[in-house]
Amino acid sequence: MSKPPASIGRGLSLRTKFLVLFAAAVVVTTGISMTLSQVLLPERFAQIENAQVSRNIQRAQDALDREVSYLDDTTADWAA
16 A cells, blocks of 8 residues: 655654744735835825925915015005
8 A cells, every 4th residue: 555645744843844934924924014015105105295295385385475575565665
C-alpha cells in the first residue's frame, strides 16, 4: 500500500510555521495600509488644499478691499 500524501506544513517546525504566518500577516497588513493610503489620503489632501486656497483667496480679496477703501479715502481727501 502507498502512503497518503503528506499534508502541507506537516513536516514544518512550529518556528517555521510561525515565521511563515507572521510574514504573511506583515504582507497583508502592508498591502491593506498601502491601498488605504492610495485611496483615502489623496482625497483628504485635496480637501485640505481646497480649503487653504479658499482661505487665501478670501485673504487676498480682503486685502484688495482694504486697499480700495484706503485709496477712496485718500482721493476723497485730495478732492476736498
